[in-house]
Amino acid sequence: MQEFAALKVPTISIIIGEGAVGGVSHAVADKLAMLEYAVFSVISPEGCAAILWNDPSKIEVAVKAMKITPFDLKKANLIDDIILEPERGAHRDKLQASQSIKDYFLQQLPLIQQSAFLTLRYQKLMSFGAFA
Numbered sequence: 001m002q003e004f005a006a007l008k009v010p011t012i013s014i015i016i017g018e019g020a021v022g023g024v025s026h027a028v029a030d031k032l033a034m035l036e037y038a039v040f041s042v043i044s045p046e047g048c049a050a051i052l053w054n055d056p057s058k059i060e061v062a063v064k065a066m067k068i069t070p071f072d073l074k075k076a077n078l079i080d081d082i083i084l085e086p087e088r089g090a091h092r093d094k095l096q097a098s099q100s101i102k103d104y105f106l107q108q109l110p111l112i113q114q115s116a117f118l119t120l121r122y123q124k125l126m127s128f129g130a131f132a
Contacts, residue, residue, distance in 0.1 A: 010112035011121075012105055014083065015040050015070075016090065016097075027128065030112045030121050033081040033104055034070040035090055035097065040079070041068040078128065081108075 013029035019040040026032055026040070034040060041048075048062040049055060067073070070082040083104050090097035 008118065010109060010117050012108055012112070014101055014104070015079075016101070027078070028121065028125060030117050030124075031081070031108045032079045033083050033108075034073065034079055035083050035101075036070055036085050037089060038070060039068040040070075040073060041066055 011029040012031045012033070013026040015026060015032075015034040015038045017035075017038055019026055019034075019038070043051075043066075045059045045062040045066060045068070046056050048066055049058040052058075052062065052065075067076065070079060073079045074082055081104065083100050085100070086093035086096040
């Protein structure tokens with residue numbers, strides 16, 4: 001992950017489905033967005049249920065506790081933006097979903113390039129894990 005944080009070019013990462021375990025490297029991007037029905041976590045809900053309750057059938061309880069939806073993660077300031085999906089979902093309207101991703105990318109890239117993105121990236125990473 002340290003290598004990604006040291007990149008001297010602007011970075012944008014978009015979670016389009018399920019980002020888990022190795023997906024944590026996405027968090028170091030200058031901009032991190034998710035499609036509205038995607039999920040992002042450090043462990044799968046099945047793994048979490050097995051570890052916490054020794055019962056893989058408690059997946060629904062784990063999902064709610066983990067708060068892995070884009071709306072939960074945005075509220076916690078762990079992602080920057082949510083990209084709305086087509087009415088029928090990205091998997092059913094790939095062209096519209098890819099257009100939404102393209103539009104987001106093209107809108108964000110100039111904003112990142114104009115900023116002191118390395119300083120902002122460092123500040124963003126240091127804010128993770130803050131609690132009250």
